Amino acid sequence: MADTQFMRLALRLARRGYGRTSPNPMVGAVLVKRGQIIGRGWHRKAGGPHAEIEALQDAQERGHNPRGATLYVTLEPCCTHGRTPPCTRAILAAGIRRVVVGALDPNPRHAGRGLRVLQRAGVEVTWWSQAADTLPTGARGQSSHQKIARDCTRLNEAFNHWIVRHTPFVTVKAAMTLDGKIATASGESKWITGETARAYGMRLRQGSDAILVGINTILQDDPSLTVRRSMAGRSIRRPASNGGPPRLRRIILDSMARTPLTASVVTDDLARLTTIVVGRRAPQSRVAALAKRVNVLVAPLARSATRNRPTIDLPWLLKRLGAERVTSLLVEGGGEVNAAFLLGGYAQRVAFFYAPKILGGREARKAVAGAGAQRLADLMQLRDMEWRRLGKDLLLLARIKPE
Secondary structure, three states: OHHHHHHHHHHHHHHOOOOOOOOOOOOEEEEEEOOEEEEEEEOOOOOOOOHHHHHHHHHHHOOOOOOOOEEEEOOOOOOOOOOOOOHHHHHHHHOOOEEEEOOOOOOOOOOOHHHHHHHHOOOEEEEOHHHHOOOOOOOOOOOHHHHHHHHHHHHOHHHHHHHHHOOOEEEEEEEEEOOOEEEOOOOOOOOOOOHHHHHHHHHHHHOOOEEEEEHHHHHHHOOOOOOOOEEOOEEOOOOOOOOOOOOOEEEEEOOOOOOOOOOHHHHOOOHHHEEEEEEOOOOHHHHHHHHOOOEEEEEOEEEOOOOOOEEEOHHHHHHHHHHOOOOEEEEOOOHHHHHHHHHOOOOOEEEEEEEOOOOOOOOOEEOOOOOOOOOHHHOOOEEEEEEEEEOOEEEEEEEEOOO
16 A cells, blocks of 8 residues: 555656656656655656656755665666666665666666666566556456556656657547537637636647647638647646747648748747648748748658548658657647548547537538548547546547557
């Protein structure tokens, strides 16, 4: 019970880094000696001290000697040099007796190495996540240790995906009526869902490295694509990595460079965070004009899986964004962009907000358009579904089941 209590606290501490640590994971740590907490820490921002170091420093500032203590940490301590020295060295130097770990390092080159370094030096190591990965959420017989281990892994699913596959973890977000419509035939969409749901949508942006929309969204709505400071009475300003302005990148799919030079994403104070992805057939004069104000990325074209015309090559784009350390991508496109990511197999999660409303209409705009599945056997399957009540609205968070 004590182990469970302390690891839950470490998880709560880790979540304080939400939206601040990318491209590093969120990590929390708790130091315990003779049943008493003597130090707490979490990874606050990329390039800063890791959670284990923060906890050791906290103990020392409080006048506690960590020698002989137990360290609870949500992620395996690093054993290699990065921006900071390896945490295993500091753990050994402090004389920690026991280390309890919630999840292994997802990098195949490093997984388990930190634990072996500690074990070889005589530190008792407990790792909870071995059995948890084989059990579905809510499985009968799942222990509290296994549930916490699952939470430790899920906490950094975007980082885990990026570090293994080198592409962003993609979430497709849409707010719709119960019949799956995101706008009227004329494009009116504000607001389908209520303030509480929209505030949660801002929180999803807060935890993402980049947000992506298509050119039709820019032409129809002229969105700012930022994290608004306050919604529904909550302060949810996007944290900055170094105390500066928000760093949420804005990606626009615009194969023919049709983005107006007057668009908000081109003219506002955060234009440096805007990247317009154009195709090689885009008019050079338009590309040159945009490049004077924002970042322009010329991408190869590919035959669309949802429309019978060339579109931006999404696998190429995702690899490019991954190389630029974008670990998580939030897609907030219209029906065609959403379909391109979902039906093309490029998304890992959906965040669908449902308002208790029915719009109807053959021409009303769908949350997921495209050609769709031609057979029931080809339907996209979801897993690990989680429903939340947000005011009068419902939110479905679910992972996409691999084929």
